[in-house]
Amino acid sequence: MANFALTHFPHADELAQAAAAAWLEEIAATNLARQPHRVALSGGRITLKFFSAVVELAKAREVPLHRVHFFWADERCVPPDDPESNFRTAHERLFAPLGISSQQIHRIRGEESADFAAAAAEAEICRIAPLNGDGQPVLDLVLLGLGEDGHVASLFPDEPESIAASPAAYRAITNSPKPPPQRITLGYAAIAAARQVWVLASGTGKQAALRESVEPASRTPLARVIQSRSQTRIFSDIPAV
Ligand code: 6PG
Numbered sequence: 001m002a003n004f005a006l007t008h009f010p011h012a013d014e015l016a017q018a019a020a021a022a023w024l025e026e027i028a029a030t031n032l033a034r035q036p037h038r039v040a041l042s043g044g045r046i047t048l049k050f051f052s053a054v055v056e057l058a059k060a061r062e063v064p065l066h067r068v069h070f071f072w073a074d075e076r077c078v079p080p081d082d083p084e085s086n087f088r089t090a091h092e093r094l095f096a097p098l099g100i101s102s103q104q105i106h107r108i109r110g111e112e113s114a115d116f117a118a119a120a121a122e123a124e125i126c127r128i129a130p131l132n133g134d135g136q137p138v139l140d141l142v143l144l145g146l147g148e149d150g151h152v153a154s155l156f157p158d159e160p161e162s163i164a165a166s167p168a169a170y171r172a173i174t175n176s177p178k179p180p181p182q183r184i185t186l187g188y189a190a191i192a193a194a195r196q197v198w199v200l201a202s203g204t205g206k207q208a209a210l211r212e213s214v215e216p217a218s219r220t221p222l223a224r225v226i227q228s229r230s231q232t233r234i235f236s237d238i239p240a241v
Contacts, residue, residue, distance in 0.1 A: 002214075003226055003227070003229060003230055003231055003232065004214055004226050004231070004232045004233070004234055005231065005232075005233050005234065006214065006234040006236060007233075007234070007235055007236070008236050008237070008238075009235065009236065009237045010237065011237055012046060012049055012202045012203070012237050013049060013053075014237070015046070015049075015200060015202055015235045015236070015237045016046065016049035016050045016052070016053040016200075016202075017053045017057075018235060019050055019053070019143075019198065019200055019235045020050055020053035020054040020056075020057050021053075021057060022198075023039075023054065023141070023143075023198075024054065024057055024058055024061060024063045026140070026141060026196075027063055027065065027067075027068060028061075028063055030067055030140070031063070031064055031067060034067075035067065036067050036068070036069055036140075037067055037068045037069070037140050037141070038068075038069045038071065038128065038129050038139045038140050038141075039068060039069070039070060039071065039139065039140060039141045039142075039143065040071040040072055040073040040139050040141070040142045040143065040186060040194075041070060041071070041072050041073065041086065041090055041094075041143055042072070042073045042074060042086070042143055042144050042145045042152075042153060042200075043074065043075075043076070043086035043089060043145070044145035045145075045202070045203060046145055046200045046202035046203065047086075047089065047143075047145065047200070048089070048093060049202075050143075050200060051089070051090065051093040051094040052093065054094060054098075055093070055094060055097045055098055058098055059098075065098055065100060065104075066101070066104070068100075068104060069104050069106060069128055069129075070090065070095070070100070070104055070105050070106060071106045071121075071124075071125055071128075071129075071139065072086055072087070072107075072108050072121075072184075072186075073142055073143065073144055073152075073153040073185070073186050073191070074086065074153040074154035074183055074184060074185040074186065075087065075107075075108035075110050075117075075121075075183065075184045076110055076180050076182070076183050077110050077114050077117065077172075077180065077182035077183060077184065078110050078111070078180060079110060079111040080107060080110065080111065082110070084179075084180055085110055087105075087107045087108070087110070091105075106121075106124050106125065106128060108120075108121045108170070108184050109121070110184070114172035114173075114174065114182050114183075114184060115172050117172070117184050118168070118170040118171050118172045118184050119170075121169075121170040121184060122168060122169040122170045125137045125139075125169055125170070125190075126169060132193050134167070134189065134193070135167070136167070136169060136189050136190050136192075136193035137169055137190060137193065138193050138194065138195065139190070139193070139194040139195065140194070140195050140196065141194065141195065141196045141197070141198065142186065142190075142191050142194045142196070142197045142198070143198055143200065144191075144197065144198070144199045144200070144222075144225070145199070145200055145201070145202070146199055146200075146201040146202075146206055146209060146210060146213075146222055147178060147206070147209065148203075148205045148206050148209055149177070149209060149220075150209040150210075150212065150213050150218075150220030150221055150222050150223070151178070151220075151221045151222075152191075152199065152221050152222050152225055153185045153186050153191070153221075154173045154176055154178075154183040154184070154185035155185055155186075155187075155188065155221040155224075155225075156173070156176060156177055156178075156221060157219075157220060157221060164188060164224070165188075166187050166189075167187070167189050168187050168189075169186065169187060169189070169190040170184055170185065170186060170187065170190070171184070171185060171187050172184055173185055188224055188225065188228060191225050191228070191229075192225070192228035192229055194229075196231075196233065197225060197229060197232045197233070198232075198233045198234075198235065199222065199225075199232060199233070199234045199235065199236075200235050201234055201235065201236040201237075201238055202235075202236070202237045202238070203237075203238075206238050207238050207239065207240065209222070210222075210234075210236060210238050213226065214226065214234075
């Protein structure tokens with residue numbers, strides 16, 4: 001049985017709508033169980049469409065979001081009001097429109113030094129999320145985008161194994177090929193520990209990355225995530241994969 005489930009959509013709008021509907025169903029289920037829902041968000045262009053679809057559907061379906069705790073899969077090392085900040089994007093397009101309480105938002109402090117921000121983010125996520133036997137925080141859902149080089153979060157190709165294999169829940173990146181160069185990212189072990197991982201794979205120029213990443217012997221960052229888990233859900237508008 002494949003350790004990924006790939007669903008194809010004709011366009012980014014349909015992908016975003018489907019992912020938003022699926023996420024709100026997950027949140028509604030945790031509401032019924034009176035349980036928190038801990039999610040890590042990513043940045044990128046598809047996230048903008050995804051957030052808009054979530055806001056529209058959450059309002060239409062009147063889904064309570066007060067049990068959701070928001071973390072990030074990655075953040076850029078910039079201040080929270082910087083246009084490059086993943087927090088700023090989420091605040092403007094998701095939290096403010098839905099009236100999310102600041103108590104539910106666990107921002108990565110991109111304005112601090114990368115090492116300080118990574119350590120503080122790790123302490124916070126390990127305080128809020130349950131830990132598995134390896135000490136990794138167990139999130140309910142990690143939402144990832146896909147880069148043209150197969151990166152997810154701020155985990156980029158060709159990292160030395162000594163770094164890629166780090167057990168750190170969050171770690172600093174100083175040489176991101178995708179600007180800005182300094183970032184904070186969830187590590188592979190924390191992504192592997194999550195109950196669910198969904199990849200919103202959208203945009204041109206990613207066909208080779210996605211096609212390669214679903215191959216069993218692939219070494220792309222997305223492939224490493226897929227190979228580390230029993231199941232990864234991929235929402236894709238990338239043709240012919
Ligand atoms: C970031 C993202 C990054 C993004 C991918 C896809 O902060 O840059 O987390 O991993 O999700 O690069 O971005 P696009 O959807 O814009 O192609």
